[in-house]
Amino acid sequence: MTKKWWHKQLRIVQYNLQIKDTPLMDAARIARETVEMGGDTVVINVADSVVWYRTSIQHCTVNQFLPEDRDILKEIVDECHARDIKVLARATFSCMEEDVYYQKPQWAARRPDGSPVTLGDDRPGLWHTLYRSCPNSGFSNENGLRVITEAFKTYDLDGAFIMMGASGPGCWCDVCKKNYMEKYGKPMPDDKSLLEPDWLTSQAKITHHALKDTLLKMKPDMPYLRYYWPFDLDIGIGFTLPADNLENMGEEGNTLCTEAQDVLSLGVHKLPEWNTPSLRMKMGRTVEDFPPPVGIIHTCPGMDWRHACMPEAEFLYWAAQIPANGGTYWTTFTGFTDTISDKRMLRTIETFNRMTEKIVDDMNGAKSVCDVMLLSDGGIYVQGWAEALMCAHIDFDMLAHYQLDYDRIREYPVVIIPKQFKYPEGSKSIFERYVANGGRLIIEGTTDTELAEVKGLLGTKDTIVSSEDLEATYLQIEPAGKEIQNTLGDAGLIPLRGKVGFCEPGEETDILVTWVPPFASVATAGMPPERASLPVSHTNIPLCMVSNYKKGKVMFISYEPSRLIREYALDDMFTMIRGYVEYMLGDDKMIRLDAPKRVIMSVFGKEDRLMLHLVNGIGQRPLQDTIPCYNIRAEIKLGGRKVKAVVSKIAQCGVDFNIDGDLLKVNLERLDAWDMLLVKLI
Numbered sequence: 001m002t003k004k005w006w007h008k009q010l011r012i013v014q015y016n017l018q019i020k021d022t023p024l025m026d027a028a029r030i031a032r033e034t035v036e037m038g039g040d041t042v043v044i045n046v047a048d049s050v051v052w053y054r055t056s057i058q059h060c061t062v063n064q065f066l067p068e069d070r071d072i073l074k075e076i077v078d079e080c081h082a083r084d085i086k087v088l089a090r091a092t093f094s095c096m097e098e099d100v101y102y103q104k105p106q107w108a109a110r111r112p113d114g115s116p117v118t119l120g121d122d123r124p125g126l127w128h129t130l131y132r133s134c135p136n137s138g139f140s141n142e143n144g145l146r147v148i149t150e151a152f153k154t155y156d157l158d159g160a161f162i163m164m165g166a167s168g169p170g171c172w173c174d175v176c177k178k179n180y181m182e183k184y185g186k187p188m189p190d191d192k193s194l195l196e197p198d199w200l201t202s203q204a205k206i207t208h209h210a211l212k213d214t215l216l217k218m219k220p221d222m223p224y225l226r227y228y229w230p231f232d233l234d235i236g237i238g239f240t241l242p243a244d245n246l247e248n249m250g251e252e253g254n255t256l257c258t259e260a261q262d263v264l265s266l267g268v269h270k271l272p273e274w275n276t277p278s279l280r281m282k283m284g285r286t287v288e289d290f291p292p293p294v295g296i297i298h299t300c301p302g303m304d305w306r307h308a309c310m311p312e313a314e315f316l317y318w319a320a321q322i323p324a325n326g327g328t329y330w331t332t333f334t335g336f337t338d339t340i341s342d343k344r345m346l347r348t349i350e351t352f353n354r355m356t357e358k359i360v361d362d363m364n365g366a367k368s369v370c371d372v373m374l375l376s377d378g379g380i381y382v383q384g385w386a387e388a389l390m391c392a393h394i395d396f397d398m399l400a401h402y403q404l405d406y407d408r409i410r411e412y413p414v415v416i417i418p419k420q421f422k423y424p425e426g427s428k429s430i431f432e433r434y435v436a437n438g439g440r441l442i443i444e445g446t447t448d449t450e451l452a453e454v455k456g457l458l459g460t461k462d463t464i465v466s467s468e469d470l471e472a473t474y475l476q477i478e479p480a481g482k483e484i485q486n487t488l489g490d491a492g493l494i495p496l497r498g499k500v501g502f503c504e505p506g507e508e509t510d511i512l513v514t515w516v517p518p519f520a521s522v523a524t525a526g527m528p529p530e531r532a533s534l535p536v537s538h539t540n541i542p543l544c545m546v547s548n549y550k551k552g553k554v555m556f557i558s559y560e561p562s563r564l565i566r567e568y569a570l571d572d573m574f575t576m577i578r579g580y581v582e583y584m585l586g587d588d589k590m591i592r593l594d595a596p597k598r599v600i601m602s603v604f605g606k607e608d609r610l611m612l613h614l615v616n617g618i619g620q621r622p623l624q625d626t627i628p629c630y631n632i633r634a635e636i637k638l639g640g641r642k643v644k645a646v647v648s649k650i651a652q653c654g655v656d657f658n659i660d661g662d663l664l665k666v667n668l669e670r671l672d673a674w675d676m677l678l679v680k681l682i
Contacts, residue, residue, distance in 0.1 A: 005086065006041075006159065006223045006255060007291040008364045009323055011353045012330035014043035014090070014296075019050060021339050022065035027075035033337045035083050037346060038353025042080055043161055043330070046073065046089040047147045049097060049130060053154065057146045059104055059139075061097040077155050088223070089151060092163035093144035093207075095119050098128040100139070107137040109171035112190035117169055134171045135203035136179060140164060145210055152218055159223040160215055161257070164204040170195070176203075197242045208252040216254070225294065226253025230283035230400075231378045243378025245402055250287040257294035257330070258284060262318045264310065264622050265302025271621055277321035278600060278615075279386055282398045283376065285326055285368070295322035296330045299345045301622075306334045309345035313623040313673070316352060317616060320674035323356045324613035325602050326368065355650050359676050362611055362649065366604040371590055372396040372581065373412040375404065381418035381444065384562025385577070387569075392578035393593035393601045394585075406430045410437065413588040414581060418562055419444040423453040431457060435552035440584040442555045444562060446501035458556040459509040459547025467500040472525050474516040475543050475559070475576075481512030484579030494572050496543075501558035505542050512583070513544035513576075515559075544580065555584055594633040599671065610636070610679040611649075616671050629671040636664040642682040649676040 013034050017025070034042055045052050050063040053073045066072060080087050101108055101116070108116040109132040117132040133139040151157065170192055180188035184196055212224045228249045233241040249256055260277040273279075277295055284293025297319050300306040309315075322329040331349055333340055340346065372389065374396045376382040382398075389396050399408060401422045409415050415434065431454055435441050445451040448464040458464075474493035477485045488494075493516060505511060517536045519525070525532070543559045557580065564573045574597070582589060591612070593601050598617040605611065612634060618627045639662070646657040646666055654669035655677065668677060 003365075004221060004291070006328075009292050009326075009356065009360050010041045010086075010294075010328045010330075011039050011356055012041040012043060012088070012294070012328065013037060013039035013349070014330060014332040015045075015336045016332060016334050017045045017052070018335050018339065019063055019065055021335060022063060022072060023067060024338060025072055025076075025336065026338070027072065027079040029338070030076060030336050031079035031083050031085060034080070034085055037350045038357060039085065041086040041088060041158075042076075043088045043090050043332075044073070044076055046151050046157070047091040047093070047144070049095055051147060053151065055147060055150060057143060057150060059100050059143055060147055061100060073155055077157065081156065086158040087156075088159040088161050088225070089148070089155075089157045090161045090163070091144070091148050091151075093133060093140035094164060095130045095132050096139055097130060101129075101131040104139065106173075107133050107139040108173070109134045109169070110173040112172045114172075117171070132169070132171075134173050134175060135164070135207070136171070136175045137173075140207050141210065144207070145214060148211060149214055149218070152215055157219075157222075159225070159255075160211070161225045162208065162211055163227070164207060170200060197240075201241055201244065205248075205252060212253060223255040223291070224253045225255045225257045226250075228256050228258050228284065228293075230258070230280055230376070231383065232380075243376075243400075246283065246287050246400060247402065250290060255291050255294065256284050256287060257296060260295045260297055260318075260322065262297065262310065262314065262622075263302050264314070265304050268622070273383070273387070274598070274617055274621060275321070275387060275390055275600065277318060277327075278325050278390065278602070279383070279398070281322060281325035281327040282386075282396075283400070285397075286399055286403055292326055292328045294328045294330050296332065297322070298332045299349065300334065307341060309342045309348070311622055311624055312344070312348045313619075313626045314621065315345075315348055316626065316673035317623055319352055320355070320615045321600060323359065323363070324600070324615050324674060324676070326363065326366070326604060329356060355674060358650050359611070362609060362676070362678055363604060366606045366609075366611060368395070368397055369590070369603045369605040369610065370395040370397055371413050371585055371588055373409050373415045374398050375401065375415065375417050375421060377401045377418070377420070377422040379418070379420055380566060381420055381560070381562040384565040385416055385418050385444075388562070388565050388574050388577035389581065390600055391574050391597040392581065393591075393595060393599070394578070394581055394589075395591070395601055395603045404430060406433055409434055410439065412439070414440045414442060414584045416442045416581075417444065417454070419446065419560055420450055428453045428456075432549075435554055436550040438551040440553045440555070442557065442580060442584055444557045444560070446499045446558060446560065457547075457549055457554045458503075459506045459545055459554060460556065461504040461506050464501040464503045464558065467502060469498060470500060470518060471497055471522045472520045473497070473518040475513050476516050476538065477513055478511050480510040480546075481544070481579070481583070483583050484512060484576065487579040487582065488572065488575050491572065494576060495568070495570060496559060496564070497568070498560040498563050500541075500543065502541060503558055505545050506547060509542075509545050509547045511540070511542045511545050512555075513542070515539050515541040515543050546583075553584065555580060590637050592635045595671075596629060599629060599632065608681050610681065612636075612677040612679070613674070614668070614671050614677070615674050626673050630669065632668040632671055634666045634668075634677070636666065636679065638662050638664055644680040644682050646680070647678050649678045651675045
């Protein structure tokens with residue numbers, strides 16, 4: 001069966017066309033320069049605050065700068081198609097111009113006091129006021145559907161990207177109040193922080209279903225992209241959006257996309273997490289039988305600096321995480337090549353697209369190859385585990401709690417359950433079956449309540465009692481944890497903070513790590529220095545224990561190693577998590593990589609090849625230079641397969657390899673921003 005065109009990794013270029021630049025647009029040149037930039041798909045404005053063609057639909061605003069004698073949209077579509085470039089239509093029905101508002105004021109989003117919500121009042125220039133539209137209004141549900149349907153009937157568009165997710169600042173119009181009452185059985189509160197967690201994200205669902213169903217009936221063989229946010233999202237103003245249910249997003253679209261933005265304008269102390277693109281792609285791959293998830297990255301260091309470009313070294317490292325984790329990369333520009341003032345990013349995008357182009361055929365149809373499954377509930381603890389695993393060069397797949405199924409975890413030697421995991425119904429029997437059949441389960445938690453579903457697997461007696469937030473305390477490795485001690489080296493005490501679950505180990509339970517009580521408070525730890533002796537240098541209170549359950553094993557970690565990674569990120573804290581996972585993997589660890597911690601490894605494979613991606617994030621962010629890394633060594637278990645060749649697919653630099661029994665030993669001479677080691681198998 002032939003794959004659909006968007007079921008491989010694409011190189012998408014989005015031009016956020018500026019209204020005033022419309023007369024300057026040369027469609028042939030835009031298409032030609034997209035090809036020169038290495039792009040194979042374009043995202044173009046069709047209907048946003050204005051409509052970009054002569055529409056027959058009432059109550060919408062047509063771009064006032066459209067030439068009378070030209071159809072710009074048709075020209076761009078035709079010129080792109082002449083060069084085998086696909087065209088995705090960008091539309092958003094979240095705001096309307098002033099002239100529409102005065103015709104249909106009932107379509108506007110309203111504050112609790114009834115006043116309409118406006119957008120961009122402080123923007124300089126002679127612009128009309130924009131009004132946010134209510135997500136339950138006719139502007140999106142009726143008029144928007146008419147506009148986008150007309151556009152697809154008029155133009156040969158290849159796909160749709162409709163930007164409607166959470167309903168911005170919210171709406172308190174009477175329609176929304178009525179819907180809130182019907183949905184939750186109680187009045188809608190004026191305080192946004194008191195809204196039900198899923199209210200804002202639920203508002204676009206009806207519209208998306210209607211748009212998707214209508215467009216795919218007209219043109220079944222096309223992508224309809226749907227946003228997803230895989231982790232809880234703090235949107236400010238006292239409100240956090242819960243992580244999206246990706247299965248639901250998959251019903252509202254047939255392709256998932258997410259914004260993995262590197263917003264440098266937040267300042268160096270608030271930079272996005274260094275592994276954001278990787279984790280978003282890993283979560284995006286969890287919806288089965290879907291095309292590669294799409295990662296959108298702006299070329300600018302922030303929307304308030306959208307006419308400037310990101311540093312090349314930072315951009316290459318950030319963007320490479322998308323295709324290196326099986327995703328499709330999508331870049332966005334403000335304007336088009338003639339109006340982009342900072343031409344450096346055009347060259348950077350060309351460089352990056354040419355790199356991506358080299359790996360597409362090998363990656364087409366490939367699946368991830370890893371030993372570990374990390375379960376996610378969208379919270380912060382899973383992100384601590386992910387960071388530690390990536391720094392240990394232990395690749396992993398992810399699965400959301402609502403996707404949990406025995407068949408989806410049974411092939412993984414190790415499954416990790418982070419603290420405060422939202423155990424779904426039936427999870428108890430799934431985990432018991434997994435371990436009974438030989439699986440190895442790592443469970444993090446500190447309270448009896450949060451661990452109730454897996455309490456019978458922990459190897460503990462009686463109730464687990466949670467401590468207060470501890471400080472000036474340590475953990476200590478016991479003789480049973482000698483493999484972890486060997487990984488750590490000649491160290492006695494490992495810094496510990498946070499909560500501990502005090503518990504009694506059961507019989508035949510191996511104690512790997514124990515608790516060393518505090519010697520002071522933080523306030524008194526420094527003075528007087530001659531009173532820093534440990535009052536108790538050793539206890540039998542376990543912090544990590546391993547017990548057998550039928551054919552498998554369970555490791556229970558009764559403190560918060562993932563929180564320590566998030567808050568303190570000391571090297572020993574990373575090493576402990578690496579030691580825990582390697583202890584449970586034993587001889588099943590397929591790949592060992594000797595490289596600095598900020599070299600991100602991801603592994604894919606298919607019948608006759610194995611692909612080892614290496615992304616170089618060494619240095620202080622935002623990266624100002626790509627710091628080359630030399631002589632990266634990997635050892636790969638072959639499982640009886642034979643090796644034909646090992647090549648550096650992107651950089652095409654020197655690679656030495658030899659076979660030692662069933663072990664392939666590889667040495668990559670030099671790693672710059674990104675490379676893929678292609679192991680050709682016989």
